[in-house]
Amino acid sequence: MAIDESLLESAASQNICSLRWYRWKKPTISLGYFQKNDTEQNSDVWQDLSRVRRLSGGGAILHHHELTYSFTIPASHRLSKSLPDLYLTIHQPLIDVLSAHQLKVEFRGVSVTAKSEPFLCFGRGDERDLIYLGHKILGSAQRRRKGAIVQHGSLLLLTSEYAPQFPGLLNLAEQTSLYQQEFLTQFSAECSQAIAKAVNLPLKSQNLTDEEFSLANYLEKDKYSQATWNSRKK
Helix, strand or coil: CHHHHHHHHHHHHHCCCEEEEECCCCCEEEECCCCCCCHHHCCHHHCCCEEEECCCCCCEEEECCEEEEEEEECCCCHHHHCHHHHHHHHHHHHHHHHHHCCCCCEECCCCECCCCCCCEHHHCECCCCEEECCEEEEEEEEEEECCEEEEEEEEECCCCCCCCCCCCHHHHCCCHHHCCHHHHHHHHHHHHHHHHHHCCCCCCCCCCCHHHHHHHHHHHHHHHCCHHHHCCCC
């Protein structure tokens, strides 16, 4: 989360666009920026899971058997002017890549509203969600700062024992054997190429700059590891 905020700062101050794919070392719940951390809404099986508050909005995500991406874009890019268009522009290449792997994913097409939003993101429904066999397998959320935008997304690949009500894409497709590092590396590389083409920017593999690393290190220690940040109620 600290790295993603550091990349957002680079987008805002240096007009740098970044795409990052990552996985989590252990099952972790990331809370949406505006989300209340109400214990009464939480399952007992989550009590020992690590938690962190994201910079982006939306519902909580249980990061377990999934791929997370972050995409940061500066205010100077045309897509920063329309948040809905940014969702569509990032999600369509994912649909295309999954289709090439015989996984026919599609947009939900309609939003699902409720009096009380479910705690977990995958229990919520937005028209730009990606759906497979009627089940949500990818959702995204955004945050704007100084005109720049960070968009987070989670691709649910396998069902987690901590949230068995949400089947993973590979479970639904009966292709659980694909959940291997070789496939995940290939898939994220294919998605990166497709997204770069969609946003009309060259793709270049690069480590964090010294400035980005320094800022991320500071944010990790002084913000994202602090209970005052992760436990607060908005």
